[in-house]
Amino acid sequence: MAERAGTRTCVIALDVGGTSMKGALLDRAMRPLTTRRGATPRHQGPEATVDAITRLLRDLASEAVRIGVAPVTAGVVVPGIVDEPAQRAVHSVNLGWRDLPLAAVLTNATGLPVRIGHDVRAGGLAESRLGAARxxxxxxxxxxxxxxxxxxxxxxxxxxxxxxxxxxxxxxxxxxxxxxxxxxxxxxxxxxxxxxxxxxxxxxxxxxxxxxxxxxxxxxxxxxxxxxxxxxxxxxxxxxxxxxxxxxxxxxxxxxxxxxxxxxxxxxxxxxxxxxxxxxxxxxxxxxAALGAQAGCFGAGLLGWEAADALPAAGAPADPVSDRVSHRVADRVGGRL
Ligand SMILES: [Zn+2]
CATH class of the missing domain: 3.30.420.40 (ATPase, nucleotide binding domain)
Structure with missing residues (x-):
């Protein structure tokens, strides 16, 4: 996605776990600009969990605007069975949802393009691109x-x-x-x-x-x-x-x-x-592992930037984030979430 001249952009990254959620704003170089944590209210049912995810995404989007950075997309990773091509959360024993069109629900609720993924697969992707398996x-x-x-x-x-x-x-x-x-x-x-x-x-x-x-x-x-x-x-x-x-x-x-x-x-x-x-x-x-408990959140950020690059851009050819990120971040993912 073409960045407007003078506008700094970021993605919102969110790793939803069985008990807590880790969120961050990540810039193009995958540096954390800010972080947020929240509880996962799984005992209150899947709707309460979706509401809590929505609130945390909105909170991070507001924070991005406050610090002068435009959020372009959000990457959200969740446990259980996730159908990434269909962008559906198929099943999670922990979070109690079944066949939920989670990306569409969160996109509607936040107004941001949201890409969902599986927490461990996203963690593996982050380790592969930025961490111990690079x-x-x-x-x-x-x-x-x-x-x-x-x-x-x-x-x-x-x-x-x-x-x-x-x-x-x-x-x-x-x-x-x-x-x-x-x-x-x-x-x-x-x-x-x-x-x-x-x-x-x-x-x-x-x-x-x-x-x-x-x-x-x-x-x-x-x-x-x-x-x-x-x-x-x-x-x-x-x-x-x-x-x-x-x-x-x-x-x-x-x-x-x-x-x-x-x-x-x-x-x-x-x-x-x-x-x-x-x-x-x-x-x-x-x-x-090199990224520890942050792997899922970095993976969510990678998904967010991939979604950003897939957005229609005015006249600019797509520039896959994977290559740019792996060059730039390389040894710098010392940035703690
Ligand atoms: Zn078993």
Missing amino acids: GFDDALFVAIGTGISAALVIEGRPLRAGGYAGELGHLTVAAGAGRCACGRSGCLEAVASARAIAAAYTARSGHEVEGAEEVAALVARADPMACRVWERAVEALAEAFAACATVLAPEVIVVGGGLSRAGGLLLAPLRVALDRRLSCQRRPELVR
Whole structure:
């Protein structure tokens, strides 16, 4: 989209999570101009959530005007099954909506062109363009938090498959035993998510922990029970990653989400366990995500700028943001959201 001379522009980026929303105004170089946070009122139903998204978008649009920047589009990423070509939020267990034409609803409510996307796929795109997978054509991004979800970038393009690609958390693994949120047993997510790790430690030790971070701290102190729970999770993740390496052959596997904060405590044994399972496959590098909890919001911003570039421009040829951004932002995405 052609920018009018003298007018600074930005996009609104919004990452809608199960409990909170992270918003930002991002300029062409993906620098955050301002940030906003909000609660996701998911217990009040999908309409309340859509209203809260609308309010936060309007608030950010007003803030853009206040600081003298024109918002051109908004990128909004959400969890669940998202049909990006149709711009519909097909299903989200967490947020309770079904087959919602979310982009159209938000465009009508805000007056801004809104492009929606899937939170983890957008995070994977951001890691691929701006973060730890930059420079790789084939990358697997795995977010390990309350659940486990993955995003694939193959030959430089996100793999969507109707919104169903990347449900790595529901791969059946040998160590899988407990009941998964999807209703089945044996899923990776029921063994290796941050929630599952905390729950397994609590169940085995009788000592209640707040979360996986506490278990990681116990592993660092060589607590035998914590080490057993951790090792089981690592082996299950390695099994799933080996399956991905065999079928999809990513050059790099980027580990993100809350559990990635464990750093080497997770990645070092995971590299060994993965290596042990590979023979003739291409061996992926295993690295920690660079954008952390900001990946989804940066991904939403990338979608926003792609939408901006797709808008009819007066006489100016489209100039894909992807190339410009990856050149300019490169090592500068230090800008914290
Ligand atoms: Zn499952």
